Amino acid sequence: xxxxxxxxxxxxKVELKGMDVALVQDALSDAEEFLTTAVQDALESQPGSAEAxxxxxxxxxxxxxxxxxxxxxxxxxxxxxxxxxxxxxxxKKGLSGxxxxxxxxxxxxxxxxxxxxxxxxxxxxxxxxxxxxxxxxSLILIIGIPITSLFLLSIRGIALLEGGLVEALLGTxxxxxxxxxxPNLGWIDKIKAxxxxxxxxxxxxxxxxxxxxxxxxxxxxAGLLLFSLSFISAPVLELVIHKPLEIWRGDAFTxxxxxxxxxxxxxxxxxxxxxxxxWVGKVQGRWAKYMxxxx
Amino acid sequence: MTExxxxxxxxxxELNSGTAALVLLSILDVAGKPMYGYQIAKLIEAKRPDxxxxxxxxxxxxxxxxxxxxxxxxxxxxxxxxxxxxxxxxTHEGREALAKWVEIWDLTKVFVDDFLKG
Numbered sequence: 001x002x003x004x005x006x007x008x009x010x011x012x013k014v015e016l017k018g019m020d021v022a023l024v025q026d027a028l029s030d031a032e033e034f035l036t037t038a039v040q041d042a043l044e045s046q047p048g049s050a051e052a053x054x055x056x057x058x059x060x061x062x063x064x065x066x067x068x069x070x071x072x073x074x075x076x077x078x079x080x081x082x083x084x085x086x087x088x089x090x091x092k093k094g095l096s097g098x099x100x101x102x103x104x105x106x107x108x109x110x111x112x113x114x115x116x117x118x119x120x121x122x123x124x125x126x127x128x129x130x131x132x133x134x135x136x137x138s139l140i141l142i143i144g145i146p147i148t149s150l151f152l153l154s155i156r157g158i159a160l161l162e163g164g165l166v167e168a169l170l171g172t173x174x175x176x177x178x179x180x181x182x183p184n185l186g187w188i189d190k191i192k193a194x195x196x197x198x199x200x201x202x203x204x205x206x207x208x209x210x211x212x213x214x215x216x217x218x219x220x221x222a223g224l225l226l227f228s229l230s231f232i233s234a235p236v237l238e239l240v241i242h243k244p245l246e247i248w249r250g251d252a253f254t255x256x257x258x259x260x261x262x263x264x265x266x267x268x269x270x271x272x273x274x275x276x277x278x279w280v281g282k283v284q285g286r287w288a289k290y291m292x293x294x295x
Numbered sequence: 296m297t298e299x300x301x302x303x304x305x306x307x308x309e310l311n312s313g314t315a316a317l318v319l320l321s322i323l324d325v326a327g328k329p330m331y332g333y334q335i336a337k338l339i340e341a342k343r344p345d346x347x348x349x350x351x352x353x354x355x356x357x358x359x360x361x362x363x364x365x366x367x368x369x370x371x372x373x374x375x376x377x378x379x380x381x382x383x384x385x386t387h388e389g390r391e392a393l394a395k396w397v398e399i400w401d402l403t404k405v406f407v408d409d410f411l412k413g
């Protein structure tokens with residue numbers, strides 16, 4: 001007999017053991033949303049009753065932890081999560097496999113992530129630095145506690161947004177919404193829980209590290225793309241627009257016979273860039289999951 | 296006896312696996328406004344309290360899979376009293392899929408009924 005929502009969530013967590021950590025978090029927040037709202041509704045319509053009294057009927061309709069866990073497991077196995085960017089690409093071997101990456105949405109998604117990370121990395125870093133310093137300075141006053149808590153809460157919010165970006169572009173499964181601290185806790189306990197959870201601090205660290213990473217990602221990806229595109233378009237640039245490629249010394253034009261080779265090298269470099277983006281995306285996805293998802 | 300109950304449960308579960316998605320899409324299409332899981336469950340319960348086809352907790356993973364497939368989209372809105380709620384609404388692709396699914400459902404009904412009526 002389950003007498004409170006917290007126990008239900010704990011039992012559900014046990015039932016989901018071994019499943020993807022993000023799926024577990026989704027299932028827990030779905031259950032928390034439903035049970036909390038249902039209990040509130042029941043208590044309003046039956047004044048004087050207690051949570052323990054109404055919860056039994058609600059769980060009966062919602063499903064026992066084992067039933068709900070089974071539903072998540074079954075749905076996940078029937079409709080595996082395949083965001084646009086993680087649809088499996090047909091694996092081909094040889095040259096067509098190497099160049100096939102150019103039409104691979106997952107690789108372009110990862111490439112876009114790398115380009116965007118200059119912007120997101122700067123925003124995250126700016127926010128972490130500004131919020132961190134204001135919180136540190138205000139901590140000598142009593143108002144520092146709510147300011148610091150709000151700042152840390154915002155870090156968790158940004159972590160969720162970054163999770164969305166990572167899932168959409170890199171295809172790594174991330175939770176859709178955070179697991180909120182148990183609603184029955186008072187404000188002081190909520191702050192304590194926020195401070196005690198390692199994911200809060202890991203998210204903060206992630207945001208700081210995203211700045212240098214963002215710079216590296218942006219300049220490597222944008223630079224490689226620029227080189228690839230100018231090589232690919234070398235014949236047009238030199239023969240039609242009459243603009244030297246400027247890869248040789250001075251303003252020398254590329255010998256005409258070499259132009260197809262340069263153009264082909266451009267395609268080769270473009271594919272290489274996308275292979276690199278895909279690999280970076282995979283590693284970044286794992287890193288984001290490790291740092292931003294609550295265990 | 297238990298085996299028969301198990302078989303019934305299994306049959307019901309297999310049917311639900313497809314129909315739940317159809318029902319949820321249809322509810323969100325008719326509603327014309329975003330709804331969160333509890334609201335949807337209450338609506339189903341209010342409409343057919345006599346037919347508890349599946350546990351309300353089983354709707355959530357279906358909503359999530361429909362979102363993954365691009366047939367629904369969602370956003371989180373804070374609530375005053377409890378944890379934030381995830382609101383779902385149907386997408387353009389969702390409406391197209393629904394129209395097709397209704398056709399399939401109608402055909403399935405006719406097909407099955409033909410045999411049941413002998």
